[in-house]
Amino acid sequence: MTVDTVVFDADGHDERADPVDARDDPGTTWVRVVDPADGVLDDLAAGYGLHALEVEDILGDVRPKVEEFDDHTFALLKAASLRHGDVSFADELRALPVGFFVGDDWLLTVEPERAAALDAVWERVGREDPRLLTNGPDFTAYRGIDRIVDDYYGILDDIEDDIEAVENEVTEAAGEDLLERINDLRRDLLSVRRLLWPTRDAVGVLARGDPAQIRPSTEKYYRDVYDHLVQLVDLTETYRDLTSGARDIYLNALSMSTNDVMKTLTVVATIILPLTFVVGVYGMNFSGSPLSMPELEWTYGYPAVMVGMALTAGILVAYFRRENWL
Structure with missing residues (x-):
């Protein structure tokens, strides 16, 4: 003090x-x-x-x-x-x-x-x-x-x-x-x-x-x-x-960063979706019937499906790039 x-x-x-x-x-x-x-x-x-x-x-x-x-x-x-x-x-x-x-x-x-x-x-x-x-x-x-x-x-x-x-x-x-x-x-x-x-x-x-x-x-x-x-x-x-x-x-x-992440995840999911559909269809393996998938008995069935899936994914990626989504 x-x-x-x-x-x-x-x-x-x-x-x-x-x-x-x-x-x-x-x-x-x-x-x-x-x-x-x-x-x-x-x-x-x-x-x-x-x-x-x-x-x-x-x-x-x-x-x-x-x-x-x-x-x-x-x-x-x-x-x-x-x-x-x-x-x-x-x-x-x-x-x-x-x-x-x-x-x-x-x-x-x-x-x-x-x-x-x-x-x-x-x-x-x-x-x-x-x-x-x-x-x-x-x-x-x-x-x-x-x-x-x-x-x-x-x-x-x-x-x-x-x-x-x-x-x-x-x-x-x-x-x-x-x-x-x-x-x-x-x-x-x-x-x-x-x-x-x-x-x-x-x-x-x-x-x-x-x-x-x-x-x-x-x-x-x-x-x-x-x-x-x-x-x-x-x-x-x-x-x-x-x-x-x-x-x-x-x-x-x-918010923009979150939107970018969601956009990327949506694009990836969109690319995977048709591939998952193809794999699911051919994964049923039904045979022994005239109505079964003929590709199951085809020698080049597997390579053809893989090539088709790769083309599908490539087309989707090219489209998304053109639209500036990737």
Whole structure:
């Protein structure tokens, strides 16, 4: 568990030991909590006037959302990444909840596990980036949310590479596990879609400037993030269409392969059928009657029947070849 507190303004930044006392310091206070221990969030909630349900949402599996309160705004987003799994074709989507509590002059972020997106913003505060130091907590929260959303592009890029590999395999030589891989990709895209839609709605609330803590000068930055999310949703739907097309191509190829096999078996059976009939007729071996087959007593009967069967089979093969059935 780590609890880091920094107070920053146009003159620079300073670290603080007590996150609750730092709230009253002049400037913008950012308290960053990673992997909170029992009781730590309760103390911070009491010091910053947070509702118990907000804290519970961060620790639970809750979809991204934005809630407005009298003295702060709560935004819950998911920092996503792809990790290698035993079930998925390539990777499994792992979503880490990140809570942003935005006050008038303070920002409290809570991460069950350290999020790389916030690491980048925290380092910029340490380097005393003037844009972060002078634009307040809503702009600092925007930078963290923007980095989280930017990481979604990397996830879709990885999935796009997998889709291209599957499409190449479908058009060249489809393997036995290809359908399973396509279905895994569709499940991955469904997981991304379930993440992006509520995130877009949540950021839309911030982009409209509904919360009092989002200043008009910052709304345009949230609108830019919202535009990115709209693009990401469109990309996800496009990739789902591509995987559906790849699955249809695979099933059609499989059906054509089955049809070719059935056609070959039908041709072979058609060639064998008259030969079987001839063998069956001459296999009765009735003799000793004027009505018996005269060929049974003929010296060249057997060779003649074999030649006739060979000619029949040859004629059928030639016909099937001419009709492109073989």
